[in-house]
Amino acid sequence: MKKTILTTIALFTITLSLNAQRIKGSDTVLPLSQKVAESYKKANLKNTVSVTGGGSGVGISALLTGTTDIAQASRKIKFDEKQKLQKGGKTAKEVIIAYDALAVVVHPSNKVTILTREQLEGIFTGKIKNWKELGGEDMKIIPYSRETSSGTYEFFKEHVLKNKNYKNGILSMPATGAIVQSVSQTKGAIGYIGLAYLSKGVKAVSVSYNSGKTYTEPSVANAKNKTYPIVRPLYYYYEIKSEAKVKSFIDYVLSTSGQKIVSEVGFVPIK
C-alpha cells in the first residue's frame, strides 16, 4: 500500500516537472498569473502551471538561477540584472502582458479634485505641506506611501517623482489595502493605489502631466487610450532557450480569453 502511494507520488512529481511551468516574481502580477494559470489548466488538461510571488527582483534572480521558467515583473528589467543574465550565458526575452494604471486617491470629503505631476512631486517629496496651497481647505497634507519593497513604490518614484526621494519619514503601509483603509479614515490623506483597488471609501484625483493643460481621470478606458499618464506595463520575462516550453502559455495570456481575464482582474488589456 505504502509502496503504491510512494510510486504514484514519484510518478506524479516526474510528470509534473516535465510539463510544469513555473512562474515567479511580482506580487502585483501574481493575481493575474494565478487566474490565467487556472483557466489555462482547464483548457489544456495535461499542462500545469505553478505561480509564486515574492517581488519582481526575486523573479528575475530566479530566472538567472534557473528556478523559474517565467519571471513576472511590474518593472522593466534593470541593466544590472541584464548584465548578470548575460554573464550566465542567458538572454531574457520580454513580453508585455498587460498595463496597470495607478490612481492617486484622497479622502472623499477633500475638495481638491485635480493635481498636476509637479504638485504630486511636491506633495510626496514634502515641499507642499498644506491643502490650502492646492486650493483646498486649510488642512495638513498626509501622504501615504507603500513600503520600499514594493514595485509600485519604485514605479511611483520614477514616474511621478522623477527619481527624487520621497520625503523623510513618509507614512508607509505594508499593503495597498492598508492604504485604502487609512486614506478613507484620514481627512488630509493622499495615497496611490492600483486602479483595481479603487473603492467608495476613497476619491480618485484627475491628473495632469502637461502642467495643467488637461486633466485626466483614472479609468480603464483612459488608460487604454493612453490619455491617463500614470500607467506602467506588466512584463513576463523568459529565457530565450526555453521558448518552446513557455510559448503556449504566453500565447494563451495574449489571446482574447487571456486578455479578458486581464480586465477581470482590474488591469488594462494590451489591445
Add this chain to the structure above:
Amino acid sequence: MKRIKRILERTIESILTVSGAVTSIAILLIVIFLFKEGLGLFKSPSVEKGYSLYVNSKNTVNDLDVEDIKHIYDSEVENWKELGGRDQEIKIFRFEEIFNIYSDEELGKDYSLLPEKLGEVIIQNPNIIAYLPQQYAPTDIQGVKALPSKDISIGDFFGGREWMPTATPSPLFGVLPLILGTLIVSIIAILIALPLGLGVAIYLSELAGERTRKLMKPTIELLAGIPSVVYGFFGLVVLVPIVQKVFGLSVGETAFTGSLILAIMALPTIITVAEDALRNTPRDMREASLALGATQWQTIYKVVIPYSASGISAAVVLGIGRAMGETMAVLMVTGNAAVMPHSLFEPVRTIPATIAAELGEAPAGGAHYQSLFLLGCILFVITMIVSITAEVISKKQLNKGV
C-alpha cells in the same frame, strides 16, 4: 532483558544530551550569523556597491559627503557654488539616461563603446555629476574625475537621523529614529499593560470566586492565541479612528496607537504567568499571615506578592519581549514613518516592522541587507539588557524578601 533496558535508557539519555547541545549550538550560531552579516555593513561603500560618482575634471569640488549627494539628487542643492565649487548649475546624470542618447547598436557589441560614450558626455558638460557603474566607468579618459568613495561609518549608522535605505545614489542608514521608535512604543505599552495585567492577575488568584476564575482564565488564554495580524487589522480599522477622534489628531497611526495594541497583546501573557506565580504561594503561608491577624489585603501585599516576585518578573520580561519583538500589528498601526519621535501622537517606525517590511526586496549581501541584520543585532542586545535587568532585580528582591 535487563541489558536491553539499560541500553534503551542510555540511548534516551544521550539523545537528550545531544538535543540540548544541538539547541545551544544552533542558538549560538544564529547569534554569530546575525552579527557577522550585520557588521559587514561598515565595510560597504556609502554609494551603492559597484557604482561611483564622476564629474568633469575642471570641476573644483573634490569631495562630497552622503548628505550633499542626497541633496543634489533631490534637487535641493542646484548650484556647485553651494558646495564650494564654481558658480554653475548642477546637471544630474543617471546611468540609464545614456540609453536615451545612444541606441544599443551605437554602444557596440557587449557595450564595449559604453565607457567612451559616457566619457564624451562628461567632457561635454563641465557642470555634470554622473552616477555610473564602475564596470563601464570612463576611467582612462582625460577630463573625467571620479569622486572618492567612503565606507559607511559607525557614527553615521548609530547617530544618523534619516533612514532612507533605498535612496539613490547614496542610501542613508540612520537608525536613531528606529531605535527610539521601538523603545517609545514598547515602554508605553508596558506602562499600560503592567498595572492592568498585575491587577487582573491578583484579582483572579486572590479575590475572584471559583466560577469567575474558571470562566475568565481560559478566555484570557484564548486572547493569547489570536494571530498578531488580526490584532493589527483590528487596530487599523477600530483603534486608529478612535485615537484620531479622541485626541483630535490629523493622523490616527501613531506611536500611542501602537502602544495600545501592544498592551492588549501583552496582557494575556502577563496575566497568565503572573497569576500562576501568585497561586503557587503555599496555603500555609497565607493561613499563617491571616492567623496573625493580617487582613486579606495585607496578606496579598506583604506575603503573596513578595513570595512570587520572581514569577511576576518573569511575566514582566515575557510581556516586554512580546512588545519589543512584535512585528505585524505594529507594522499596520504605527504608520511606519522613520522620523525622530517628538511626541506620542506622531507616527513612528519600529525595528521589527522595518526588518519585516524591507528584507523581502533587499538584494542579498548588499548594504541594505546588512543594515537590516544589524538592526536585528540591536534588537537582540536591547532584549538581552531587559531580561538581564529583570533577572538581577528579581534576585535582589528574593534575597531581601522572604
